[in-house]
Amino acid sequence: MRSGFRGASKEAGKDRSWPQRVLLYTVSVVRVVVSRFPSKVRSLVADVVAAVIYWPLAKFSRLVEKVGGDPSLVPLFQYRHRSFFVTRNDALDRFGTRLEKRYSKEGVRQLLEGAGFEKVVFSEDPPWWVAVARR
Known part of the structure; x- marks a missing residue:
């Protein structure tokens, strides 16, 4: 378990x-x-x-x-x-x-950047791990 x-x-x-x-x-x-x-x-x-x-x-x-x-x-x-x-x-x-x-905020950023996304921007309000990125 x-x-x-x-x-x-x-x-x-x-x-x-x-x-x-x-x-x-x-x-x-x-x-x-x-x-x-x-x-x-x-x-x-x-x-x-x-x-x-x-x-x-x-x-x-x-x-x-x-x-x-x-x-x-x-x-x-x-x-x-x-x-x-x-x-x-x-x-x-x-x-x-x-x-x-x-995931931490930095962990989400690393996942997105590792998948080829750039300019990752996170929400300032909850839910905090909502992000916008460009590919």
């Missing part, structure tokens, strides 16, 4: 705080377990995770934003303007997929 943890690379976690790294590792462990469940069980787990974790945090960050606070201080704030369907689908993608590979 050790091979399932390869996605949580040191490179991707080097710019994160220790609580974020612990959370990343925990999510990776849960993902390895859940991804081995039958399809219907994975789907049910994704529904529960979306309803109990993703959705409440997203809506709380939206409330923080409405009262003038910084929503980026709330985990999963990127979902604050997304539908439940999107959050549920992303929960299924995160926890229902056996293979997950995480």
